[in-house]
Amino acid sequence: MxxxxxxxxxxxxxxxxxxxxxxxxxxxxxxxxxxxxxxxxxxxxxxxxxxxxxxxxxxxxxxxxxxxxxxxxxxxxxxxxxxxxxxxxxxHPTHVFALCLAVLLGLHLLLTLLRTYVRVLASRRRHRDLVRLLSTPAEQSGATGAHAELGEDVAHVIEHEAPLAYCLPGRTAGRSLTVVSRGLLDQLAPEELSAVVAHERTHLQQRHHLLTMAFDAWYRALPWLPTTRHGREAVLELTEMLADDGALRGHSRTALLRSLALSSSESGEDDAGTGAARRAQGATPGAGGTVITTARLQRLLVPPxxxxxxxxxxxxxxxxxxxxxxxxxxxxx
Structure with missing residues (x-):
């Protein structure tokens, strides 16, 4: 052995x-x-x-x-x-130590995953309550023209001038929320808004929040391992690329690029600020400037x-x- x-x-x-x-x-x-x-x-x-x-x-x-x-x-x-x-x-004592290490490490990984799951569920519940308190359903927000582009997802509009879009997953599809800001509705044309919503819908359909949560728990359990840091960053980038591909199936590349440019122009701090906060609360980062890496931008400009x-x-x-x-x-x- x-x-x-x-x-x-x-x-x-x-x-x-x-x-x-x-x-x-x-x-x-x-x-x-x-x-x-x-x-x-x-x-x-x-x-x-x-x-x-x-x-x-x-x-x-x-x-x-x-x-x-x-x-x-x-x-x-x-x-x-x-x-x-x-x-x-x-x-020998080394065998006993090795067995204890294996048990403790296994329990540590499982408990960290469980703790992350419970914390995300609680934060997501609070986040959903805040969204419903501080926002207006799209059909009641006065954005009747834009609401047609929001699709069948439950969309809420936050009255804020900063361009913002993200999705808040639920246990079922009916409990998932797509959140957009008034600033985003005012800045984007209907086709561009539709591309952003398609991006968010892909996040929800492919359950990207489960992947990001698992890799975040892996990082929290073993933050000193290079693989956990690289893995968490890579999964965030890859989920955005997959969501871009989902949006591009029904929308033009120009519309998606323009929506990214407009929605990220005033949210340069989103990566370290609200984007991280929304991920901690169980929200999936959206097209609004949260994970716009060089590789992601290059593949949108020049499709490989x-x-x-x-x-x-x-x-x-x-x-x-x-x-x-x-x-x-x-x-x-």
Whole structure:
């Protein structure tokens, strides 16, 4: 079992330190964002399994030749209270420490994810109450012409001159809110407003808030790992690219670019200010200037060709292989 523990430790080091900077700078992410998103999810899951699995497999190594038999033997000894047998099995303090580390790390990741989920739900509930208190439903806001462009989503208009648009996800589609400001309605033409709303609708349809919440929890649990920082930033960028692609299916590139330019012209502090606050409250950042990276802007100005099918298959297979490695060690071996 020691070679398996070494394999998991090496894989964890590669996924935590070596691979994340390479993926975050890879050019293919702008060509086929969903493939890059799939790869990041595989890196996150495989990294978590490897981080927990390496100390777990090492700690159980004195108890048996396979993980299943070793775990069963250890539980039998603990239930029987036969701690003297540990000496005969050559169980050292390092094995005990490794087992405790694996348990604590696993609990830490799960509890951080649960705490993030509960906090986001509570913040989202407060945010929704504030939106309903401080805003007006689009059909009652006097923006009758603009309301036709807001589609079937529940849209609320905030009486503020700053151009702003974002979506607030709900547990069901009927509870999701699309929030726009009066300044945005006044500045955008109907086609541009429609492009912004389509961008937000894509966020809601593809449930991007679940991805951003998971990677944010991963970062909060292990902020000292490069992979958590790169992963959180990459997922925010990729969700915006995917939402752009959703908007471009029914709207012109010019309309989307103009809406981005107008809605971000007066909200330059949104990345560090209101955008971060809305993400903390469970809102999905929208087209209004929240995550306008250089790569995102370049792919809108000069659309790159999609990845060839062989390259897409290679990314999918690489993602499957990354996830299959630690899974096979922990569940099959």
């Amino acid at each position: 020691i070679p398996l523990a070494v394999f998991l430790a090496a894989l964890a080091a590669v996924l935590a330190v070596v691979l994340p900077p390479l993926i975050s700078r890879a050019r293919f992410r702008t060509r086929t964002p969903w493939a890059a998103m799939l790869l990041w999810q595989a890196v996150a899951l495989a990294g978590g399994l490897s981080l927990i699995g390496a100390p777990l497999v090492y700690g159980l190594s004195p108890f048996g030749a396979t993980l299943h038999t070793a775990l069963a033997t250890m539980l039998e000894l603990l239930v029987a209270g036969d701690f003297a047998a540990l000496v005969g099995l050559h169980v 060709p999609a990845l060839p099918r062989t390259a897409v298959v290679a990314v999918v297979l690489a993602s499957a292989a990354l996830l299959a490695g630690p899974t096979a060690v922990l569940l099959v071996v």
